[in-house]
Amino acid sequence: MSKSKIFFYSCLFFILGIGIASYLSLPLWAAFAILVVGCGFLFFGWPARNASNLPANASIALQAGLACVAGGPHQKTFIVLGLAGIFLFLGMFRFEAGTPSRDENQISFYNGEERNFVGVVAAEPDTRDKGVKLKIMTLRVTTRRAESERLENPPPTLPLEKGESSDWREVCGNVLVNARLYPVFHYGDELEIKCKLQKPEPIEDFAYDKYLAKENIYSLCYWPEIKLLASGRGNKIVAGILFVKEKLVATVNRILPEPQAAFLGGLLYGAKRGIPEDLTEKFNITGTTHIIAISGYNITILAVLLLQITKGLGIGRKKSFWVALSGILFFVILTGAAASVVRAALMGSLVLFATHVGRISKITNALLFAAAAMLIFNPKILAFDVGFQLSFAATIGLVFLSPIFEKYFSKLPSVFGVKEIFTTTMSAIVLTLPLILYNFGRISFVAPLANILILPMIPLAMAVGSVAVLGGLIYFGLGQILAWFAWLVLSYIIKAVEFLAAIPWASGAAGKIHWIFLIIFYLLISWFIWWKSEENKKLNV
Template sequence: MILLHLGSAWLAGILLASLLHPPPGFLWLLTPLPLAVLLLWRRERRARLFAACALALLLGALRYDAAAIPRHFDEGHIAHYNDRGWVALRGVVVGEPDVRATYVNLRVAAEELEIEGREREVRGLVLVRAPRYPEYRYGDELRVEGLLTTPPEFEDFSYRDYLARRGIHSLLRRPRIALLARGRGNPFRAALLAFKRRAQATIARILPEPQASLLTGILLGVEGGIPADLMEDFNRTGTTHIIAISGFNISIISGLLSGLSARLFGRRRATPFALAGVVLYTILVGANAAVVRAAIMGCLYIIAAHYGRQTEALTSLAAAAVLMTALNPHVLWDVGFQLSFAATLGLVLYTPSIERCFQRALAGVLSPGAAEKIVGLLDEALIVTLAAQITTLPIIVYHFRRLSLVTLLTNLLILPAQPGVMAWGGAATVAGLLWQPLGRALGWVAWLFLTYTIRAVEVTAAVPRA
């Protein structure tokens, strides 16, 4: 539990620094105080814990200050030239293209800029909002012309801060683009994204729509192809979490990989292969904050199982949060991270209590054995959802101004089908990559689970005031 206290203090330091903006010099002056307490009262357990937490809080604040979002840029940064008219830049696509319904977002690392007839070397990321076609890929070198602007700030949302937390300070809409070269990205990542495109194309060939788009979202984290009306139904019913790659997906992947690796390589040698599989899957689906959190916890579980140790969920959650915010403290403001963290916290804190409440309620009308069986059946579909809703509901209402009245019913209906979606959908995709007729045959089984999920969501979304 010490890590839990230290992790909480670290996160509190980041949050307080974002609100109070203390001078870094003042924080450094305070740092010797907890160190002195650790040395002078090292035999006092409470004093040691208090001093260690104080030190963690100060370090968290210092980490936030070191990663503070800049507002002014030197002449070598691309953002220095925002809002200064027409520019032409040369750069490389450094992320997977984010495909939307009518456009695609390209994250371009700028290398050279031409403005007012002068060329200069620059650095920094630009978000280029390009047409859907022609298609561009990770590693493409592009010449992009257009108006370079500062991302806008709206009354209830700062798109500027949203992008800045991802290291992007410039936006270029309606560009003229020329492809200069291909293959300038990392070869390993390029190969992984090429495999992802093949898998996506395979799913499109073996399944009809909208089942193909839904499976692509659930397996590969690509949600852009899901029809807008169906996506709105998932939003109305509070079930978008089954589409977003999360702990549910990672737990299934880590379990499958652990079991398969143990059979192929033996229990002692299985761990490195299972860990590598989780890491590869995380990179494959985009490595957003929610996925990384789940992957870290999944890897800790695999390592603990290898050494025959039990994992403490709260400690693992704290470790994941500390590691992620140490790398990028701004992840604390990522909505996906907040929802993923809160949902996991709710499962850990409230699931046992809710299970006991259900058992006591059912024990009044049923035998203890029957009550336990029913609670076991309700566990994944209802109890886990209810526990997660307790901690995620405030975040959902705050960010999305939305409250679904049918979310418990919809989750009760669709969650039991999701392991079938993952297992049969994954098997059909792998089989389709090897031999398409086999993929289609297995795909029909996945189609049943996917169609049931879609129909259940559509029916409950049609309930008045859902």
């Protein structure tokens, strides 16, 4: 078996192992049994393992068994089963290792109790209409119920020495604090917080607890007393990026009216909170939410269009690749380099890699490696992050289905990129629709038309919007003049969405599908992609 195949199966079974652990609670002995069986299969199936490699005192039965397997028709099967056992175990182990133990060193241990704790704002504050959500990386917690005067005696900001301030215990873990709008806190602020810690619970059909688990948040806190202890405790690079982003947000809000300002914010740096709820719902109805949600699909469309523009300007294929890759990097910085954006950018970069390399085997391994690498850092996103699922599915569609669909829709006009936009849109829709039905039970019938009308304008909107913002940073009057062009493009997109959303049959509630149908669909689509790939190989021979 080739190294490429071994790598493919290793990544695939590692991902499956995380998936199994996400939905099933297997006992420890069962996981180790899978590992032992896998090691046994690999021992018998590995090419270097044959009778000649055994010591002279090895049993005749063992020598005969290895002689039959080594080089035989079942050798590949033994290796695959061996890799399955080992990497399924590693995937399950990684998921379990990512789940915090319930002990006094975890802040979630104190759920249900009123406590004082000290922590650092670990992400950009999420400001809403009625409050702000702060992700707090905890450092210390009181070891007994906090007295009312605790906030008057803040804890030491240096690490505690043994035997010092025994009222405080060093802890780890994150808390999502729902605080009032004022006073304003920033990334990197060290705070002392007094509140009743609560365990996240599902909200109706929304698995809110699992949604927070992917961010390693297992405790909630509502309307607490907060005292600022220090500032600048966060990562300096992240703080710098967020500072630049704040300047961009302020400039956009100054040079553009609403809802165009909020929409441009969604395009440039993923700020969806300012977009009116009714407009957000219209994006949902028309199947164009990906435009304002930072996803692998969104970034991929941007990258592909950048490639087309640079090639149209006469720039070579290799240089176009690096220009598009630089555009993705710039986009990540604009959005504040959040983990979800970095994952989406990685997906988009892989599609660029696919178009640059062109070999299916390399593309497949690159996709699986990217997914496995992201799951090593955060195994919970596989089952608990719908955005990751949709992003990965759309990327697979763009890489594998888009070339197939191009042949079926070869008669479509290429002017203004209509054919390419239609095939990429349909590829993404086919792969993401089952997940959308499984999670939301909703389908958009105008999505293909909406994307054809809107997607060609997105790069233009981002380009003129970026120029207007840069002009506004230099001189406010210049920014206002340039923003007029951005307003025209943004208004066209918004009006197109509103027009299509007003169609009575624009979308419908199809009902959530069972997970069995989800698996059946993806097995069928995998078979279809494999079948077309084999068909192309025969035609090329």
